[in-house]
Amino acid sequence: MTAVTDVQETLAALRREVCALHAELTRYQLVVWTAGNVSARVPGRDLLVIKPSGVSYDALTPENMVVCDLDGRVVEGDHAPSSDTEAQAYVYRHLPEVGGVVHTHSTYATAWAARAEPIPCVLTMVADEFGGEVPVGPFAIIGDDSIGRGIVETLRDSRSPAVLMQNHGVFAVGPNARSAVKAAVMCEDVARTVHISRQLGAPVPIAPADVDRLFDRYQNVYGQR
Amino acid sequence: MTAVTDVQETLAALRREVCALHAELTRYQLVVWTAGNVSARVPGRDLLVIKPSGVSYDALTPENMVVCDLDGRVVEGDHAPSSDTEAQAYVYRHLPEVGGVVHTHSTYATAWAARAEPIPCVLTMVADEFGGEVPVGPFAIIGDDSIGRGIVETLRDSRSPAVLMQNHGVFAVGPNARSAVKAAVMCEDVARTVHISRQLGAPVPIAPADVDRLFDRYQNVYGQR
């Protein structure tokens, strides 16, 4: 099998995976209409696969996913890519360990983002998945590098795979697209639970040493080996 | 093909579209029982297509959609039209750029409406879709022109495609029925997110110049060309 065939098969598999993962965004009600998307890095290539812009989730197919280079220019595909492509391309350029990016405006996480307030680490699930509070990134306007830069600078100072962009929404990352989707799902879940807890009083903090123990264990022991 | 055939085909297509769009109202839980509806203007004719009154969403078919003139009188159909027909007909008579109207009592938007309080523009999504706060229209009783007049007067002073009618619910408009449904979906989404954000403090405002930049970009760049 030639290298060309290899990359075509990898691309075909990523088109199927990226397309299918959008069903998790709707299943967990992280998105309405067309307002959220998933992308994946093409391993070993300066390429990414991403949702087309403004196409409804019911109409997504592996074929209408868009392949772009890491400057956000379309390489393959008949559709315009997500309007978040530039921000996500920036993340792939600057965080080589990232293999997947998800963007949502999920309700509770975006509610924290609108107040520019991080989600405090008061649940074992926050410690497990985020290793501390879920941080807030800057207010940034779409159209240049400022969203991508805000994501990267915030995530570099944190163990969290998710960032709440002020007044905007969530960007979540992971070693692959599926883990980024998981981080987006978990981010909304803890945003909701901590919000509701706070409505009637003050949640009990978790000691930093316990946060570390929980995070280490979850990253290294949980799931199938 | 004759002009008569043309209008029949247009009407048949609009009956299918208006019928199908109600599934978005239930999908996003903007309505319960029979309390919400979609209509479309028949292009180039003084006619509209609208949901029948009090018929459950499961029972809607293209055939039981009702065609009315722009005074709300039934032109074609065996059912009584939605009790909101007069208000929507008023909108079509007075706002020629409107091709679709949606009415819901969606929970969070109606909660703002019950306090006669506009939804402030504290999310990029509000700036994108509504170009500023989502405005409140007057308290108006069904049965004369007062609802339609309240909608039109409020929308004329705003870039928003949705208005919160005091103590009542949402009316959303668009160049076609699908865009009006999108505005209704987005209106509930931002009503919910801003509500939740406000429960635990004050959301950060977005500067008016940034609101303008976001609105202009979204109206002109987003989606497929």
Place this chain on the structure above:
Amino acid sequence: MTAVTDVQETLAALRREVCALHAELTRYQLVVWTAGNVSARVPGRDLLVIKPSGVSYDALTPENMVVCDLDGRVVEGDHAPSSDTEAQAYVYRHLPEVGGVVHTHSTYATAWAARAEPIPCVLTMVADEFGGEVPVGPFAIIGDDSIGRGIVETLRDSRSPAVLMQNHGVFAVGPNARSAVKAAVMCEDVARTVHISRQLGAPVPIAPADVDRLFDRYQNVYGQR
């Protein structure tokens, strides 16, 4: 056709209808597990058809619905009837215009009930469907007539087809089982919307004369004739 056949056909139809209407309780998330039920009066007979006790909604069939007399004793059926049968039988005995009763512990309505606080009439939908505030009935323990009596005494003083039983949940009535289900669905919807509105301030009241106009119109004009 003989009178015996007539009543058997009526019963078979009511078994199908009562069974099917439980799907509206789950659709609108008014119930969890087995905690809610629908009943219908058998017209012209001192009988009612009701859900079996503790049977999950997935397992309901027309055949396992239970026929009881208006003292709550089983007349036909292999299952024990709902534990709310006595209360509902009391309602049928004392309110001859009632043809259907629904009981739920739907979340928002029960939250008002736990505070013994009526839902104020601050939405046109409350005026339309309930003709004023949704009233609260007394705290009453299951096992004697006190729940049924509390429902009847509260509804007699109100235009509302639903009552919030203190610390307990909702009972809704109507001329038939379907209209009682509608009242239960609407009760939760307005309980939720008014709750959410009140969380961030004071909803605007609706003038009593406007409540009357809305109620009269909705009862007499809405829907298909």
Place this chain on the structure above:
Amino acid sequence: MTAVTDVQETLAALRREVCALHAELTRYQLVVWTAGNVSARVPGRDLLVIKPSGVSYDALTPENMVVCDLDGRVVEGDHAPSSDTEAQAYVYRHLPEVGGVVHTHSTYATAWAARAEPIPCVLTMVADEFGGEVPVGPFAIIGDDSIGRGIVETLRDSRSPAVLMQNHGVFAVGPNARSAVKAAVMCEDVARTVHISRQLGAPVPIAPADVDRLFDRYQNVYGQR
């Protein structure tokens, strides 16, 4: 039929039941991603059947359920068992009347748990199912006996089949897996309703004698005999 065949049939039946019951966790939205599980004791054997770790609910089959001894060691199965297996095994070792255990991080119950605040008994449904307030267990870190011990010590002092583990989530028990799932569903339902009621004021308490009467009746009369 030999004893060996008997236990194999029991195990096969429990694998099917435990697998199927996870659909109730997703139906009632008690879990996201893979964060929750059900287990059952194998009657008359020192064994339990439990969900595999980190496997999504869509991918569960009777075959990938894991059989462990009551020290949490895998006896049968190709997958690693839930990371909660040790805690649940501890419960089975110390509470012989328990035949099923469920763990979730359901939103409203976990919100109470984050404040280390029991759910007060202000609804007849709380009295019916929990016989008083839903208690809070200690903060405990995964990895030794402390979660299991916290569950057991808290449940021993209470009539409640559910405990809110501080900063963590819910553990629910029952004579079998289905009743444990029911307790988990009811726990979230009452956590939500009481939370919402408290948001706008103080729910009315229920007198202890009435709590006892409700609990006794529900445990002894409700459902099919």
